[in-house]
Amino acid sequence: MTEQTHADHNDTDYYDTDFSDVDPSTGELELEDRASLRRVAGLSTELDDVTEVEYRQLRLERVVLVGVWTEGTAEQSEASLAELARLAETAGSEVLEGLVQRRTRPDPATYIGSGKVRELRDIVGSTGADTVICDGELSPGQLRQLEEKVRVKVIDRTALILDIFAQHARSKEGKAQVELAQLQYLIPRLRGWGASLSRQAGGRAGGANGGVGLRGPGETKLETDRRRINKRVSKLRREIAAMDTIRETKRGRRVANEVPSVAIVGYTNAGKSSLLNALTGAGVLVEDALFATLDPTTRRSQTADGRTFTLTDTVGFVRHLPHxxxxxxxxxxxEAADADLLLHVVDGADPAPEDQVSAVREVLAEITRQRKEPLPPELLVVNKTDSADEVTLARLRHALPGSLQVSARTGAGIAELAAELADRLPRPQVVIEALVPYTRGELVARAHADGEVLEEEHVQDGTRLRVRVHPDLAATLRQYETNVSHV
Structure with a gap:
């Protein structure tokens, strides 16, 4: 059956096709399945209130989402497009329609295939959309050709995520990091008009150094833009390197003091900031939105036995996080790779929490490959149990052995999590017994802050301590020791 024949089918043929029983691992797909383009229900965010619709039309872009289902199940492809819809809404767009085409691989020219581009253009025209968002990273050629054919702006998943990061960045470092990522994405996608915007050189226009052989196109607008962007990229890299030095200094101070560190990692909107607030009372921003946290937040906390440690809230991950x-x-x-423990937070209310775990571990593995160092130990925490059903929680207990289930919103399981954190944090290595004079009370305070006080007694000559401390403090206490041992 030819592609033109498909184009002559009515809407019902290719929008209502059921793919739930198609196994993508059985080899070559049926031509009709591969070429079909179908709607994904439940993605529209159109509003009923006319005044609100008019307001949103002034402020928000109206978008149509397009995805290519190349592997996995129909549920996974629809979940990916639903996530794209949430990303679009987070960026401030109104989602009008969601479409998925079944193909073995995206079309190298137009992403969804030339025959289906005409159908997409009709849908864009009928819905009044002004933007098409593709669920994948498009090559510069795909972007240009698809935009020319559908006659509205086309962006891909990577550009959408970069836009959200640009909106949410608050610190100087965060803004610089986002700008660097945007420019790196932009460089291969610059568009120009060649010689029509070139700078002419030679003749009288070229000045005293011009003349025969030098007349003709000079540096084009495209080349000028590329040179300026490369210059800006170099400057941003230097600025970020300087900020990284400051971060390393702070981190080195914590390492020198041998303060254990815990990094909270996880999928975007899994509840990492809420968990940080529940454990430390930090009061950081908590918002039901994707990528609400871009700038890491570090807070001190204490275990029940008085040991100090730090908790760092990091940026969330997402499937296909742009490189x-x-x-x-x-x-x-x-920051996460240098921690003593990773607190990996999973959204228990998500339709596919196991996929979230895989996406996070994939990004962490990429960082590990660059550093050539192993990742810290991981403690899995399933959050939002108050919003998840019991069947899902039972499945996750089996699929994620050793994980804890908590609710940062209600406080359920937080005490158990704090106890587990205390057990997994590295302990001081030296047990020492010392009689500290009352004139050296600061050593007793350090023993409480940086070590683990096993016994304490106030006697006539001073404070008798039996403590587990780090080697540097043990060396200071050694002048007052009565017994010392390594554990």
Whole structure:
């Protein structure tokens, strides 16, 4: 059956096709399945209130989402497009329609195939959309050709995520990292008009150094833009490197004091900031939105036995996180790689929490490959149990052995999580017994802050301590020791 024949079918043929029983692993797909383009229900965010619709039309872009289902199940492809819809809404767009085409691979020229581009153009025209968002990273050629054919702006998943990061960045470092990622994405996608915008050189226009043989196109507008962007990229890299030095200094101070660190990692909107607030009372921004946290937040906390440690809230991950962002945010993400423990937060209310775990581990593995160092131990925490059903929670207990289930909103399971954190944090290595004079009370305070006080007694000559401390404090206490041992 030819592609033109498909184009003559009515809407019902290719929008209502059921793909739930198609197994993508059985080899070559049926031509009709591969070429079909179908709607994904439940993605529209159109509003009924006319005044609100008019207001949104002034402020928000009206978008149609397009995805290509190349592998996995129909549910996974629809979940990916639903996530794209949430990303679009987070960026401030109104989702009008969601479409998925079944193909073995995206079309190298127009992403969804030339025959289906005409159908997409009709849908864009009928819905009044002004933007098409593709669920994948498009090549510069795909972007240009698809935009020319559908006659509205076309962006891909990577550009959408970069736009959200640009909106949410607050700190100087965060803004610089996002700008660097955007410019790295933009360089291969610059568009120009060649010689029509070239700078002419030679003759009288070229000045005293012009003349025969030098007349003709000079540097084009495209080349000028590319040179300026490369110059800006170099400057941003230097600025981020300087900021990274400051971060390393702070991190080095914590390491010198041997303060254990915990990094909270996880999928975007899994509840990492809420969990940080529940454990430390930090009061950081909590918002039911994707990528609400871009700038890492570090807070001190204490275990029940008095040991101090730090908790760092990091940027959330997402499926197919743009490699430009991983590169730009590498210094921030390395906060997680340098921690003593990873607190991996999973959204228990998500339709596919196991996929979230895989996406996060994939990004962390990429950082590990660059550093050639192993990742810290991981503690899996399933959050939002108050919004998840019991069947899902039971499945996750089996699929994620050793994980804890909590609710940062209600506080359920937080005490158990705090106890587990205390057990997994590295303990001081030296047990020492010392009689500290009352004139050296600061050593007793350090023992409480940086070590683990096993016994304490106030006697006539001073404070008798039996403590587990780090080697540096043990060396200071050794002048007052009565017994010392390594554990």
């Amino acid at each position: 430009q962002l991983v590169d730009a945010f590498r210094s921030t993400l390395e």
